[in-house]
Amino acid sequence: MTSNETLVIGHRGASGYRPEHSRSAYQWAIMLGADAVEPDLVSSRDGVLVIRHENEISGTTDVADHPEFADRRATKIVDGQKLSGWFTEDFDWDELATLRTRERLPQLRQSSTTFDGREPILRLVDLLELLDEARVRTGRQIGLVTEVKHPSYFASIGLPLEQTVARELASWSGRPELTVECFEQSALTELRELGLAARYVYLIENSGAAPDLRARFGRQAPAYSTQLTNAGLARLAAEVDGISVNKSLLLAADGDGMRATDLVARAHDAGLLVYTWTLRPENRFLEPPHRRGSSPAAWGDWRREFELILDTGVEGVFADHPDLPRELLPRA
Secondary structure (H helix, E strand, C coil), X not given: CCCCCCEEEEECCCCCCCCCCCHHHHHHHHHCCCCEEECXXXXXXXXXXXXXCCCECCCCECHHHCHHHHHHCEEEEECCEEEEECEHHXXXXXXXXXXXXXXXXXXXXXXXXXXXXXXXXXXXXXXXXXXXXXXXXXXXXXXXXXXXXXXXXXXXXXXXXXXXXXXXXXXXXXXXXXXXXXXXXXXXXXXXXXXXXXXXXXXXXXXXXXXXXXXXXXXXCCCHHHHCCHHHHHHHHCCXXXXXXXXXXXXXXXXXXXXXXXXXXXXXXXXXXXXXXXXCCEHHHCCHHHCCCCCCCCECCHHHHHHHHHCCCCXXXXXXXXXXXXXXXXXX
């Protein structure tokens, strides 16, 4: 039985319908019944918290169409990955404000591309204003699940994120609607020590190791999988409020179908909240038994996959189309 306490979190807004992290994506998420929205935070050169999925922005903005920025193209190593393009930390906010949003998955979400170039990118302060306006307009308090991106990387180039995040979220500190998440537990610890009162959630991938642990221990860094043992979950429960995991960690093959794993139950036993990402209806993102037809962009049996995940008892799901899990959940 699904729980009416499961939060539906608009992943980068309603990014299945509008270019991610655009103003209209967040507005649509609220309109479609999202309980909370999720911005990713990176930094500009002058220390402004910018809402982008990554600091490399060639896939989500029109920066490549700006000849005045052609010389900013660069190749960098971010969390061990070699990337080429344009990076937020090489621009002042006034320059970034001239860019416009663009659909990140144009082959899968062609309808969303019709909104390319219409909207500027946002800062965290812009989204906070939008949420305050939505609360007045709708009478609902929309939650904020803020992801701090690449904090070790930004610290290494002289742009540490934690103090700026704590300062800009000070007006939300202590609200039950505020959650902060990160793939680096050390950043969560620092934010808590800075006095930001929030729910702290540690992001966990289905493979590899956390970037801060890789930076510290190199190849000897403990893998995410070691943090998901019963002992590992108990250690996390002493330091964070919850975990947010790749949805593949909640599903396992079962003959020709899928079944839920025991991860949520074990995490709950350890005293942890559990969130999962990302619920998407397109075949490309569904488990093989739930795909229908040959087109990656076509919607498969998303309902079956979403129900399996919701039935695990997770406290929150991140969704590109917030209306879809909302349809499956009873309303309070």
